[in-house]
Amino acid sequence: MKASVIVFPGSNCDRDVQVALTDSMGRPPEMVWHGDSELPAADLIVLPGGFSYGDYLRSGAMAANSPVMREVVDRAQKGVPVLGICNGFQTLTETGLLPGVLMRNANLKFVCKDVTVRVETSQTVFTCGYEAGQTVRIPIAHHDGNYYADDDLLDRLEGEGRVAFRYTDPEGAETEAANPNGSARNIAGVFNESKTVLGLMPHPERLADPALGGSDGKALFDGLVEALG
Amino acid sequence: MKARVHITLKTGVLDPQGKAIAHALGNLGFAGVGDVRQGKFIEIDLAETDRDKARDAVTAMCEKLLANTVIENYTVELGE
Amino acid sequence: MKARVHITLKTGVLDPQGKAIAHALGNLGFAGVGDVRQGKFIEIDLAETDRDKARDAVTAMCEKLLANTVIENYTVELGE
C-alpha cells in the first residue's frame, strides 16, 4: 500500500500519523506539501490533525480551499480512500466530501483526553481491523468537534450506516456524560456514501503504540494495510 | 472601498457560542435575555472603486471562503 | 427588542484572523484585497421594551462579558 499525507501550513499531527502509518505499513507514507503541484498516486490519502492556517475563520475552511484539495476531492470521487483526522475531518466537511459541520465544543473549551468510542461497523477499509460494536479508547484534542447536522441528515446517515464511531461510556452506552463536545447523537466520525472517505475527531495515531499507554488506534492503520494491500 | 460582511448562522442551526453567552449573561444577573446568536463581522479594504464590481467580488468571496453556506447566511454592505 | 452588537479590535491591535483571511483571499485569486479585519456580531433578544434601559443593559453586557475592552471596541444598535 502507498499512502500520502497532505501537510498544510499549521498541520501539526502530520509526523504523528506518519509514524503510525510507517509502523503499520512497514514503510513510510509520502509527505505531500500543500503547495506541491503533483499529488502522487496513492492507495490512501490522509489529512492530518492540527491547525491548518491557524484554524482562522472556520476550522479547515482555508485548507479546504487550497489547490491540493481540488485534487484530493477528485481522487476521492474516483474512489481513492481518504482519511481525515480531527482537522482533517473539519477540512473534509468544508469541502463537502463529508456531510455536516464541526462546531465549537458545547462548553467552548479545548479538550484533550482519552475517550471511549464505539465502532459502528467493521465493513469498511477503515474499520475492518475492529469488530462492530467494539469499544476502543482513543484520545481527542480539539476545540471544534461538536458534530452538527439537521435531523433529516442525521437520520439518513444512520439509515445508510454512515456513522463510523460514537462517543460512549466504557460499556458502550451512548450517554450524555460520555459525549465530550456536544456532538449530535454522540457522533465521533462519519463516512461518505461509498464509505471510502472517513472523517473522525479522535486521534488513532496517538494511541497506536503501547509506550504511549495503549494501542487501540493501531487497528485502524493495520486494517487499512490489510484492506488496501 | 470598504466592504462590511455579516455572517450569521441560519435559523435552526445550533449555535454553541450564542447559547453559552445567553447562559453566562443569565449567570451575571441580566434578566430577560432570550436567544443570543453569535456571528462574524468582517471588514475588507478593496482597491476596486466600481460598486457593482466590488459587490460581485465580495459576494464571490463569501461564497467561496468567508461563509459556509450550508449553515451560514451572509450580507454584504459597501461603504464609500 | 433585538440588540445588535458589533465587536471589533481596536486600531493597532494585531488581527491574526483578518491577516490570514486576506492572505487566503489573495491565494484564491481575488486581487486588490487590502486590510481585512474580523470582528464579532452578536444579536440578543431582550424582554426589555424601554429603549434607554435596553441600551444600558446591553452596554453593561458588553463591558462585563461580550467585549474584551482592553483590546476591543463595541457598538450597540437597537432594533424595533
Added chain:
Amino acid sequence: MSASAAEHEGRITPALVAEHGFTDGEYRKILEILGREPNLTELGIYSVMWSEHCSYKSSKTWLRKLPTEAPWVIQGPGENAGVVDIGDGLACVFKMESHNHPSFIEPYQGAATGVGGILRDVFTMGARPVANLNALRFGSPDHPKTRHLVAGVVAGIGGYGNCVGIPTVAGEVNFHPAYNGNILVNAMTVGVAAKDRIFYSAAAGVGNPVVYVGAKTGRDGIHGATMASAEFAEDSEEKRPTVQVGDPFTEKLLLEACLELMATDAIVAIQDMGAAGLTSSSVEMSSKGGVGIALDLDKVPVRETGMTPYEIMLSESQERMLMVLRPGREDTARRVFEKWELDFAVIGEITDTGRLVLRAGGAVVADLEVEPLVANAPEYDRPWTPSPPRAEVQAADVPAPGDPADALLTLLASPDLCSRRWVWEQYDHMVMADTVVRPGADAAVVRIHGSRRGLAVTTDCTPRYCVADPVQGGRQAVAEAWRNLTALGARPLAVTDNMNFGNPERPPVMGQFAGCIEGMAEACRTLDFPVVSGNVSFYNETNGQGILPTPAIGGVGLIDDIETIPATGFQAPDEAILLIGDGHGWLGASLFLRELRGREDGAPPPVDLDAERRAGDLVRGLVRDGLVSACHDLSDGGLYVALAEMVIAGQTGARIEAQPEIPLHAWLFGEDQGRYLLATARPEAVLEAARAVKVNARQIGRTWDGERGERPLTAPGARPISQKELRDTHERWLPQYMERP
C-alpha cells in the same frame, strides 16, 4: 535626522527622562558616555537596555552565586536558553520565562504571548520544542478577579501551545491572596537539538547581511511610559500602546522555517525579538560578537503607517527573528521564508565600527557605541535585610483532627492540592505522540523521538516555605524538582529558574531574593543540578503589597529506558509499601496547618541536602534495578496525601499498619522533606539497599483491594476511604469553582 526624531531634538526634558525610568545618576552616565544629549530614539534604546528586565541590574550580583557548570552543560545562562548534553549526539535546550504583568492586564493574550516568547527562545537555538510547562500563581479563589484570570490564562496557554503543536505536559498552580494584584504566569519550553547544530546569538563577519524574518512590526507593547506623553504624536489616541496579540499560526510557520534554514549553513547568528524587540536583539547580537551593526529602518516590514524609528526599535510585536547570514546566502534564506509565507527583509549589515547606527528616510537617526549600552549598564548592590526567623511549630501545640480521614478529604479538595485535570485537559498534552508520562505524575516524560530514552520535566516551588524562610524555601524548590524527576527514575540534569519577587528597592524583598538564591545555590551544588538559564521578574507588587517570594524551578532529567519508569499509582495488590527518608512530623508552614487550622505560621521543614541526595540516589538505583512498581515523592500535605494520590492514580488500595512513634497527625500530615513512597514486591531487597547507604526506610503497609473490592486507603486511627471517594473528592474543587454560575 528624520522628521520625527528631529522634532524631538533638544527636547529631552527631565520629565521624559523620568518617564523612561532613569534615575538622575543613570541619565548623567548616559550623557557622559555619549558626550552629548541623546535623541529620543537613543533615549528609548538606552531605557530598554538599562531596564531591569534586560540589564538584571538588581539581580546580577546575586545570580553569580548560582552554580552553572557540570560536565554535561554545553551552555549556561547568557544565551537565549540553556543547553545540556543528553547523549546520542543530542542536546536538550530549555528555559523558563515570566509574563506576569501582561497576563494580569489581559489574561488570554498575556499568557499566550508568554508561551510564544519562550518557544522562540528555544527554537532560536536550533532546537525543536518538545514540551511546554507552566507555573501559575493566582490570588485567593474568593477574589472577584481570580476566576476570570484562571480561565483566561489557561485558555491562552492552551490556545497558543495547542496551535503551534507542542504538548503542554506539566506545571503547577497555586492560589494565595498575596497574588491578588499580581498573578504569576511562568512558561517553560524544552527542546531537543543536534549537539553540533546549536545556534548562538553572537554576530560576526563584517559586511554580513542582517535579516529580519517573521511577522510585521506594529505598535505593540511599546514602552508605555513614553507613549503616555501627550506631545508624542498628534493622533495619540490611535497610536496608544496596545497589548500584544499572539499569532500562534505565524509562530508555527516561523518555527518550521527557522529549523529548515538551520539545516543549511546559511546562518551565522540568530536571535529572537523578545522584550524590547529590535533594540535588544540588535544590541545583544552585536555586543556578543564585538562588532557594529547598521540598520535601515525603512526596510523593516511594518504593519502600520507612519511608524517612527523610536516605535520601530521599541515595538514588542511577536513572532519575529533577527539573523546574520553568511554572505551570498540571502536567496537560500529568502526561498525558505517565502515557502512558509513569512516576511523576509535584509535590513542592514554587520560593521567594524562597534556602533549601532540606524538610518531612516536616508538620515542617521541613532548612532550609539554598542559596548557601553551593555557593559556600562547600571548594576546595583541593593540593601537587603534577612527575613526574621520563625518559631518551629510543635505537633503537641496543634490540635489533632477527630478522624484524620476527614482532614485528608478536606486537603484533597483544597485549591492547592486538588486535581489540576480541568487545566491540563485544555492543553494538548499528547501532540507529537511522544508523551509517555502525561500530566498528573510527579514529572511528565516525553520520549526522545525515535528512541527509548525520555526527558522528564517538572516545575516546582513552594512559596509558603519561601516566605517563611527564604533559604530553606530556595533549597526546597530545587530539591523538590530533583525529587520529582528522581521519582520517575530520571537522572536530574539541570534547572532553569524564574525568580518572581516584589520590589527590589525594598530591603526585605531583596532579603527574600538573597535568601532564596543562597538556598538554591546550595541545593544545586549538592545535587549536581546546575542552573543553565533563567529569568528574574521583580516589582510584582501592588500598593506596597508584594507577592510571596516565588523562585519557580524548572527541572529536566534524563531517562535511559522509558520502559523502566515506575507508575505513580499502586499497580497490584499485595505489594509492600515502603517509606524512604526520615520523618519528624514537621507541621510548620504545612498545608494541614493552613487548611485545617487556619494558620500560616511556623518555620518550614528544613532541607538536609546530603540526606536528600542519598535518598534520591537510592531511589533512582532501585528504579533502575526494576525493584519498584510505583513511586511518588512526599510533598504538600505529607504522607497521607501522598498515599491518597497513589491510590487515586492506581489500580488498587493501600492498608497502612505502621504505628508511628510521633503524634499521629504529625506523622500523617507533616511535610518533612527528602522522602518517597515506593511499592515493591521485594521489600527485603529494598530495605537492604537502603541500609547499605544509610537511608532510613521502613515498610508501612501493603497494597490491597479491600474486603469488597473498593480499593480503600486505610490508615491507623482513620476510617477507610474508598478509591472512588478519594478520586471524586480530589477531582471536585477546580471544575466546581470554575464552572459554578
